[in-house]
Amino acid sequence: MAAVMEQLHRLAEAIGLARTWWDVDGAQQTVSDTSLASIAGALGYPAGSAAQIAQSLAQLEAERRQPPAMIVTEVGQPTPLPASLARAELTGEDGRTVALPVDRWTLPPIEEPGYYRLSLAGHDCTLAVAPKSCPTVHDFAPGKLWGPAVQIPALRADAARPFGSFGELDEAVRLFAAHGADVLAINPVHALFPGNGKGFSPYSPSSRLYLNSAMGAPELLGLPPLPAREGDDPAGCLIDWESALPRRLADLRALFDSLDAETRARIARDNAPHGEGLQRQALFDALDVHFRPQGADGWRQWPEAYHDPNGPAAAAFAAENAPEVEFHLFTQWLARESLAKVQADARAHGMAIGLLADLAVGVHIGGADSWQMRDTMLQGLTIGAPPDPLGPHGQNWQLTGFSPQGLKRSGYAPWITMIRAALSRAGGLRIDHAFGLSRLWVVPEGEESSAGAYLAYPFLDLIRLTALEAHRAKALIVAEDLGTMPWGFAEPIAEKKMLGMRVLWFERAADQGFIGGQDYTPDSLAMTGTHDTATVAGWWSGRDLEWAEKLGRLPTDSSSEQEAERREWDRGLLWATLTHNTIPRPEPDHPEPAVTAALRHIGHSASALAIAPLEDLLAGREQPNLPGTVTEHPNWRRRLAAPLGELLDEPANAARIAALDTARKA
Known part of the structure; x- marks a missing residue:
């Protein structure tokens, strides 16, 4: 048995599975042999017996010899x-071949x-x-730049609509450009399942190659706007995705049915360069809309005949439902071209960078990417994270992603296509959970996060290809580096001039005090918070602690009273850093001065770029997402209380924005 386990460990090492890892507290953890064997099998290297392990090792050696x-x-x-190319072989008359050393x-x-x-x-x-590095902030404009981060669905316009779209985003670009912003960071806008009101998280997309068709704004392209209904967005309410998304799909159908022949020909011309991949996305969406009313959540629950995108059943469906496929080609066109219009308008209004897009770490296991690109995706595995500060109990995101073996076999084609698509409509890209470029926590499907292990990825190849695509697009790259950083990650990222993230809450010294903004690295993005952290006003007032107590998420060895005492101490530490105690510290129920001080803090920081969530610019207390929750907290459902233009005109909000702008330009 010991010999078999030794071979299993050798196999795990050969395919990039780490047997040991270090948690956020620095303690070494060991992955069980059961998990190693299960994950190896899912990666295509069966490890259930000594014979299977031997065969898998032989398979790996054969793959290593392939060019x-x-x-x-x-x-x-x-x-x-x-090694597969740097070799020479000598074959004699007897047919025997020997390898010659090539130095x-x-x-x-x-x-x-x-x-x-x-x-x-x-x-x-x-x-x-x-290239040696990605474009830098100074390649766009001199000085220190800033901008807001917005959740597009939260935006309101004057017309009554159930959620914000690229039309509201276009208005946000105009408004913030007038306030001096050079960039506007957005949530992921990847394709979701059309009309599905239950799958609305932007970080659980169907495809990262295509766009969320519900976001399209026909008015930006000279088409009639979608109808505004009375009661669609009552002030202060949460987004009712379950009714809003099916209604949006119906409105898009009505618009499509009204298009004249000239407009349809224009759409076909614009779509033509996007080729077979776009056709398959439209076919997938048509199939999903067809099978979802029957209870199918993704392609894995369709009838088996439709599991093959190249199979006769899929081809027959496409032929028999050509108008439906054409409709989904239209919705992708509408989203793609209206988002491109927003980026063009951002530059026209004077933004040096424009949109900073967001790349989700993975895709839904039943989505279009895993249907179209099965040979390059992880199968039987989901991705997540071991325990860290953002998820103390570990996380299984129920997503899949590219497999390292699939990427190499395909010549990285899907990775290049994905990065290229994201950069085609933005001035920059934030890579969510960028540690995944080096390693991902993979979990056998259906298991808890604790059954997972770290799987190594071709890190250097991936960051080089990202730098090449950024160079070609003249775009900025931000690598989200929050959490437990892999060994050897920071230096290559810095060499490639990818901006790391310096988030106020995590920038602490050894004594747990908050470090000064002048100590942030210049090649970084400074932020008061992210969509996953408490807002400044929420943290200062203790709103996040109220949520933690309500949901039973306080540390097991603590109480609400102890956490309140710890927060009061931390307020003092933060206030000392923000103001050097030159002015009196505000009370917890009066957080607005702390918000302004935090905005000035990142404004004066050494970071080349500063971004503040819109929630902080408006001194809001609620955060968009609470990691580790699904329905317990209204994730991705919050809306602004009024149209953005009205909110930015309010004196207190205008003063906070001016404080950040002035600090950046000081």
């Missing part, structure tokens, strides 16, 4: 060829970033040559 589909390097440095077989440096076709000994592959 790569892509070699990734960077400008100005020689590139060692992989230092390398490609010479290439000075121009780009993609090249490379031919070596009869094997053709792609050579990707990345």
Whole structure:
């Protein structure tokens, strides 16, 4: 048995599974052999017996000998060829072949970033040559830039609508540009399941290649606006996604049915360059709308004949339901072109960067990406996180993502396509949970997060390809680096000039005091908070503690009284950092001065870019999302109390925005 376990551990190491890991407190944890075997099997390397392990090790060795589909390097440095290419073989007259040693077989440096076709000994592959770094903030404009972060559905317009769309985003761009902002960060706008009112989290998309069709704004493209209904957005209410999304789908159908032949021809021309991938997305959406009323949540619950996107059943459905597929092609066109219009308007209004898009860490296990790209996605595994400050009990996000083996086999084609799509309609991209470029916590499907393990990814290749796509798009890259950082992550990210995130709540010294903004690294993004953290007003007033007590989320060894005492102490620490105690500290029920001080703090920071959530600019107490909850907290449902223009005109809100703008320009 010991010998078998030794071989299992060898197999795990060979496929990038870590047997041990260190938790947020620095304690070493060990993954069970049962988990290792289960995860290895899901990755395509059966490990249920000694014979299976031996066969999987042989399979890995055979894969190592295969020539790569892509070699990734960077400008100005020689590139060692992989073992599968850097070799020579000698075959004698008797047919026996022996390998000859080849020492230092390398490609010479290439000075121009780009993609090249490379031919070596009869094997053709792609050579990707990345630049030394991504564009920096100073490539867009001098000085220290700032902007808000907004949850698009929370935005209100003058017309009564159930949630904000790209039309309201376009108005937000205009308003904040007038206040001096150079960037506007948005929540992920990836494709969800059309018309499904229960799956509305922007971080659980169907596809990261295409867009949320409910966000399209026809008025930005010269088409009639969608109807506004009385009672669609009563002030102060939460978004009723369960009724709003089916209604939005019906309104889009009515608009599509009204289009004339000239407009339909225009849509077909605009869609043509997006090829087969867009056609498959539209087919998936049509199938989902067809099967969802029958109780199917994603393609894995469709009849088996439809599981193959290239199969006869899918082809027959497409032919028999061509108008329905064409409708979903229209909704993707509407979302894509209206978002592109928002980015163009942002630049036209004077924003140096414009939109900062957000890339979710994974996709729904039954979504379009896992249907279309099954060979490159994790199968039988979901992704999440072990315990960390944002999720003390660990998290299983019930998402899937690319597999490292699938990425390599495909020559990284889906990764490149995904990054390219995101950057085609924005001035920058925030990569959520960027640690996933180095390793992901993968969990056997249906198991708790504790049954997971870290799976290594081709980190250097992925960040180089991201830098290459950012170079081609002239775009900024932000790598969200909150939580337990993998060893060897920080330096390559810094070398590539990807901005790390410096969030007020996590920037603490060894004595638990808050560090000064002048100590933030220049190549970073400073923030008062994120969608997953308490707002400044919520933290100062203790609103987050009220939620923790209500939901039973206080630390097991603590009480509400102890947490309140600890918060009072922390208020003193934060106020000392924000103001050096030069003015009296406000009471917990009067958080507005603390919010303004926090905005000035990130404004004066050394970070090249500062972003404040809209909730902080408006001194709101409720946060958009509470990690680790689904229905217990109204995640992704909150709306502004009034149209954004009215709120920004309120003197207190205008003064807070001016404080941040002035601090940035000081």
